[in-house]
Amino acid sequence: MWLGLLGPLQLRDGKEELTVPAAKQRVVLAALLLHSGHAMSFDELAETIWDDDPGPGAHATIRNYVRRLRKVLGPALGARIITRDPGYLIEVSEDELDLLRFARLCRNGGAAVRAGHWQPASRILDDALELWRGTPLVDIPSGRLQRDEVPPLTQARLQALEWRFEADLRLGRHAEAVTALEAVCAKNPLRERFGVLLMLALYRCGRQADALAVYLTVRNALAGDLGVEPGPELRGTHERILRADPSLMDEQDHYENHHFQGERFARAESGSTTSVAGPTHQRAAVPTIPRQLPPRPAHFAGRQTELTELDKLLDHLGSEPGAQVIAVIGGTAGIGKSALAMHWAHRVTDLFPDGQLHIDLHGFDPAQPPVEWPDAIRGFLDALAVPTSRVPAGADARASLYRSLLAGKRMLVVLDNARDEQQVRPLIPGEPGCRVVVTSRNELAGLVVSHGATTITLDVLPDGGCHLRQNNL
Numbered sequence: 001m002w003l004g005l006l007g008p009l010q011l012r013d014g015k016e017e018l019t020v021p022a023a024k025q026r027v028v029l030a031a032l033l034l035h036s037g038h039a040m041s042f043d044e045l046a047e048t049i050w051d052d053d054p055g056p057g058a059h060a061t062i063r064n065y066v067r068r069l070r071k072v073l074g075p076a077l078g079a080r081i082i083t084r085d086p087g088y089l090i091e092v093s094e095d096e097l098d099l100l101r102f103a104r105l106c107r108n109g110g111a112a113v114r115a116g117h118w119q120p121a122s123r124i125l126d127d128a129l130e131l132w133r134g135t136p137l138v139d140i141p142s143g144r145l146q147r148d149e150v151p152p153l154t155q156a157r158l159q160a161l162e163w164r165f166e167a168d169l170r171l172g173r174h175a176e177a178v179t180a181l182e183a184v185c186a187k188n189p190l191r192e193r194f195g196v197l198l199m200l201a202l203y204r205c206g207r208q209a210d211a212l213a214v215y216l217t218v219r220n221a222l223a224g225d226l227g228v229e230p231g232p233e234l235r236g237t238h239e240r241i242l243r244a245d246p247s248l249m250d251e252q253d254h255y256e257n258h259h260f261q262g263e264r265f266a267r268a269e270s271g272s273t274t275s276v277a278g279p280t281h282q283r284a285a286v287p288t289i290p291r292q293l294p295p296r297p298a299h300f301a302g303r304q305t306e307l308t309e310l311d312k313l314l315d316h317l318g319s320e321p322g323a324q325v326i327a328v329i330g331g332t333a334g335i336g337k338s339a340l341a342m343h344w345a346h347r348v349t350d351l352f353p354d355g356q357l358h359i360d361l362h363g364f365d366p367a368q369p370p371v372e373w374p375d376a377i378r379g380f381l382d383a384l385a386v387p388t389s390r391v392p393a394g395a396d397a398r399a400s401l402y403r404s405l406l407a408g409k410r411m412l413v414v415l416d417n418a419r420d421e422q423q424v425r426p427l428i429p430g431e432p433g434c435r436v437v438v439t440s441r442n443e444l445a446g447l448v449v450s451h452g453a454t455t456i457t458l459d460v461l462p463d464g465g466c467h468l469r470q471n472n473l
Contacts, residue, residue, distance in 0.1 A: 001077060004098045005033055006153070007133025009140065013076055023141045024049055025069045028062070030140045032081065032090040033097060034149055038445045041086040051143040062087075098131045099153075099449065105131075106160050107452060113163045118170040125164035132157060148422050152450035155430065158188065165197045174201040185214065189221035190400060192234045192407060193431065199237050203248055211241050226400055227390055231407050290355040290383040293414065296346040297339040306456050310344045313435050313454075314351060326428065326436040326451050328444045331458035333364070337439040338416050340458065345414055345437065352435070354409035357383060359427075363419030364441055370419045373426040377402050380427070403430035410434065421446040 004010030009026055011018035020026045031040060031048045045062050046054035066088060070078035080091050094100040105128035112121035136153045137145055161184060168177045181198040188194055195218040202211040215238040219230050229235075240248055306329075313325050329337045349356060357380055361371045374395035381391055381398065384405050392398050406429040418424045418440040428436055428451060438444065438453075447453040 001092075001096045002098075003033060003092060003096055004131075004133065005030060006098045006102060006131050006136050008138055010098075010133070011073070011077070013074060018073060018077070020069065020072055022065075022068070022072075025065050025072065026140055027142045027145070028065050028069055029073075029090075030137055030142070030145060032088060033092065033099070034145070034449065035445055036090050036092050036097060036100065038443065039084040039087055039089040043086075045087055048142055048144050102128050102131045102156070102160075103449065103452060106156060109160065109163055113167060118167045122164060122167040122171060125160050125167065128160050129157070129164065148425070149446070149450070152425055156450065158191065159432075162193050162197070165194075169197060169200055169204075174204040177201045178205060185218075189218060190225060190404075192218060192222075192231050192404075195230075196234050196237050199234075199241060200248065203241050208241060208244070212238070215241075222404070226392065226397060226404060228401060228404055231404065233408050289353075290357055291349075292358040292383055293345050293349070293356050294342055294358065297343055300339055300343045303336070303340050303343075303458075306340055306458065307344055307347075309454065309456055310340075310437070311348075313437075314348065325432075326438065326447060326453040328447055328453050328455045329437065329439045329458065330441065330443055330455060333441060335458045335460065337441075337458060341414055341416065341437050341439050345412060348412070352410050352412040354411045355383075356412040356414065358414040358416065360416045361418050361423055363417045363423065365417070370423060373423055374398060376415075376423075376427055381405075399426045402427075406434055407431045408433060412437070415439070418442075418444065420444065421450075425450070 001014075002010070002012040009020065009030065011020070020029060027049050028045060031045060040048075042059045042062055043054075046058040049062070049065075050058070066081060070081055072078075073081075082089055082091060092100070094104050105124055109121050109124040109128060112118075112124060136150055140146075165177055165181060165184075168174075178198070178201045181194060181201055185191075185194045185198050195214055199211040199214050202208075202214065215230070215234065218234060222228050222230055230238075237248075310327055313327055315325075329341055331337050345356065345358075359371065359376050359379060361376065362368050363370050377395070377398045378391065380402055384402075386401070386405070392401060408431065411429070411434045413427065413429065413434055413436045415424055415427055415436065415438045418438050420440075420442060421444050424438055424444065424447065438447070443455065443457075444453070445455075448455060
């Protein structure tokens with residue numbers, strides 16, 4: 001059995017290729033596969049099928065779609081769709097669905113990158129990227145899935161590409177990487193990490209002028225689209241190429257020192273700054289560091305198992321770049337989700353020198369509506385001291401600016417009382433280095449698939465114990 005979503009819908013039972021001609025049935029199947037192993041409610045399916053506007057009789061119509069879909073899929077695959085309160089779920093393994101296999105390979109590839117095992121990292125990430133056959137969900141006519149699921153999948157692919165290119169440069173394959181990096185940079189001009197990698201590859205091929213031209217291209221794109229300057233890593237690489245720094249030809253030296261170089265060339269992007277004397281007695285601008293965490297809970301006991309699991313978010317912090325590291329703390333109202341998140345966050349603030357961002361998203365507050373993600377990002381930009389004159393008008397542009405400001409930083413982001421994945425995803429930093437903790441009464445299973453999140457579900461503490469469920473996809 002083989003099922004594919006990373007491109008046109010692909011269904012194969014042994015050697016037999018299956019097709020689902022009906023568009024609505026394809027939507028149902030894709031939605032269930034995206035949440036494989038988790039039951040989707042009738043309401044969730046209805047909003048997905050009819051783009052948040054289901055008509056009367058939607059539940060009965062969905063039952064008919066599922067009945068017909070099971071028939072089209074045949075007895076083997078059709079039986080995988082199970083009726084499970086409050087709706088339906090589909091059971092597939094990691095070896096049967098390209099999306100799950102891709103997530104597993106990315107986890108393994110990212111671990112190899114962090115460990116410095118470059119040969120296996122390159123091979124594993126090649127295998128992951130070969131699973132992509134085109135635009136994911138390209139033949140699934142659901143505006144909601146296109147809006148909520150395709151962007152994070154695309155970002156996951158870009159992260160895998162960054163890791164693979166990094167491994168290739170570590171292995172001395174800069175000449176082979178140039179053409180592919182040029183194509184990727186042309187399609188993603190605002191993603192600075194690709195620009196850094198292309199500049200390095202070109203410089204190591206003896207093309208210093210071309211490497212410097214890449215910097216200008218990226219800088220102009222950032223200024224034109226977002227009104228911001230390049231981040232410290234890109235600027236630092238540019239400075240080193242201008243100086244013909246001999247260590248740029250040494251893969252190990254560059255990657256171990258680019259964080260230092262970023263700090264060396266960092267300047268405050270905007271807002272309030274203070275002056276400090278450097279080792280050469282020159283004055284340098286230092287940006288305001290946000291410290292938004294609410295006070296630590298006055299009385300906190302137990303939850304040692306969960307605290308230990310949260311401590312695992314700190315693995316490899318500050319070492320080799322890796323995937324975004326996210327924990328979702330779930331449980332019923334009043335179980336202590338926020339208290340656990342705040343207690344842990346205050347324990348580790350020293351490990352996040354670039355600051356801590358926090359917001360109560362009011363996902364379940366009867367007294368006020370949930371905070372929409374564009375408003376949350378606007379608040380974060382204020383905390384990062386971005387002047388009002390430099391805040392873009394469009395929500396997507398604000399999100400891009402937010403991700404650019406967090407790129408290359410070690411920052412903790414706490415998203416409290418989240419309603420659903422859609423409220424959270426735009427608030428997740430776009431590059432590795434930060435850590436994100438989310439609390440919610442809902443499972444937010446979509447973050448497990450799209451971002452490899454760890455879920456920790458709280459239960460009552462009758463005897464000082466707890467129930468813990470960890471789910472890494």
